[in-house]
Amino acid sequence: MDETVKGVNQEVKEAADKLISNVNKVIVGKQETIELVLVALLAGGHVLIEDIPGIGKTMLARAVARSLGCSFKRIQSTPDLLPSDVTGIHYFNQKTSEFEFRPGPIMANIVLVDEINRATPRTQSCLLECMQEQQVTVDLETVALPRPFLIMATQNPVEMEGTFPLPEAQLDRFLLRINLGYPSEDEEGAILTRFQQDNPLDSLDSVIEAGQLLNLQKLCRMVYVEESVRNYAVAISRATRSHDDIKLGASPRASLGLHLASQALAAIRGRDYVLPDDIKYLAVPVMTHRLISRKEARLTGHSLDTIVSEIVSNVPVPVEEQTNINIKGVKNEKRLA
């Protein structure tokens, strides 16, 4: 194996541990959620954090952004937010008598789009190009976004009044959808203690720089994915397309996302190869927001999480087959008896 690849597990794991412990200074518990955000970060994807108000969605996004030492901007979505408010505009400079480009808040490494479903579909659509191609086009001029570029969007799935549900094309561009959930009793107590004096977010230092993050992303891409494991990811993705309860199955972008996310997860956990366990673990956060279930399934209480879990529990994992192993081209059963 390549020596560089061997070092992947250590370098990425150390950085991940540092970042997780730093975010934990603000966010109590939620190790798995922070790990998933890190997965998206290292896989070069975007995250949609979905939960009820007051759970800590925005706090998590801000804590991650602070820990990264990258440029950070926040967009508060409202129904009157315009695409130009996001991407930037050309304005006429009277001093120079020329039109100049004033970049919008999207021109940052980490962009927090708070309550994304409150923006109108027109404004939501202006994020499509940014998320997929990492560039914006304003008045026929295309401007590249800074690297690394990560959008962390939050939305409240309960409150529907005055909101515009995200279209499928938009949802498909998010690598992961994460639910935070309520903290446990002990965790809630710890939150009160921690925020008693002041907000720990104000004193949070960055632990990873932008250049280092780009390097870590490159290292994650070098994590080895065995052919059968890759086929396993594809099989899960394909199974969503033929499931009776699903109207719209996973796209090839979902398969690609699962592949990249599993590489990042393996690296975070200190491995230089992907396991089927990684694929299984990530199937729900990567797939569910991209699928549309049938109304019959919704009415019978089958959530997409349940359906994807059911699919995962039906797809065979690539483990040893019942045929003989081919040793140097010779099939031999008794070799090790």
Added chain:
Amino acid sequence: MKSNWQKGVLYVAVIGIEGCWLYALMALLNNKVADGSLHVFGILLLYLISFGLNRMLLRLRWPAVCLRTISWLIWVAGLLLIVKIQLFGGLAWSDTTWLLAVPRAIADVIYTFKPELLILISTAAIWWLGRRLAYLKISFAALVSEFQLGLFIMVITFFIASQIEVELAHSIYLIVAFFFFSLLGVSVSHALEGTSWLSGLYQGHWSGLLLVSISLILIVGFIISLVVTPDFLQIILVALKWVWGLIMKVFAFFASLLPEPEPAEPPPPIPMPEAVPPEEFKPWTMPEFLRNGLRLGWSILMAGLFLFALWRLSSTIFGWLRRRLAGTGGADYEKLPGAFRADFLSFLKRLLHNLLGLRRLFRPKAADKPLLPEIASIRQIYRQFLHWAADAGFPRQLSQTPHEYLYELASLLPEAQEDLGMITQQYVRTRYSVWLPTEDELHQLKQSWYNVKRCPLGDRR
């Protein structure tokens, strides 16, 4: 529903189900191959012996290979005993003719299918089934599969019997007994597990479920027997003939509208050259034994494909029924107009997909890549490990990853947790990575496998 007698009922149910279809199949083969000279009950007794004996062997903490060898040696003894008693009853025990009867029957298989061969195959299958039952963890799903398999084999058996005009003895009793054992087993296992596709309003009330299921079957059977009488069938036949006649008349009418072709003049005869007498040609004829062998192989292949296709179809139908009956556990549900139609269409689509899927059997498989000996060693050990655990009654589920399987086994064998972890870890690294083990690591793995093999996993069932 936690006492042992209910598990006993499950075993009785499985024995009953398998006994019924085995009897039907054996009776048919006995009629065809041995002219009814074999005593089927005597052969079926081997099934109970196999089950009991293998259950006893299971309690011994011996290696799986030893247990398997002993079990099959006993089968050989049983086979010879049945051949002696049933076919050579009049012969003295000292005469060795009966001992050589089976090898001779195997040698003559191309020319004739002797009763000795039937005994050989049937006892082997029966012994295997008994051994399988001894190791089987009976669950609701297993019972439904047993019922499905039994029903499938019985339908095929009775169909073939009717086609070749063989009358099977006690067929009515056999069917009644089969359904009785099936319903009993399904109901009891359902009540034991509490969650399954029959769950619903009666979830948790196994006796109620049993009564409802039996009543339902009896009522449906009664209604069918009332409606489908010979007179009714006669009426349907007459109606079909009338429709067919009508279609033929319509075709004849359309045909009469077409102008008849004028008779064409025959072409002048072509002068033929004088025929040269051909050289004596001796066509190659296939030897009789080769032809018989090919015929036998072809028949087995065709029958196998036919059975496989039927099995896939019945699996799909059962799966669909299972899904239709699931998910109404006490909950209110809204009527969905068009949902049944959509579901039924989806079912038909899947059925078609499964039929088309049979083509995969004929696709050439990609050649296995040769592995390095160290990697092959680890994978071979893991395979043996899987076999060992499966033999002990804890097979790996298809959707279980090696680590998930490890947690399951480690909870059963906490004393072997370290060795199990070692085996899994080494396997995972070689299987999903490009890692190469050292000599020491390979040695440690073999040692761990040796330690694990000695653990009594079978006792933890």
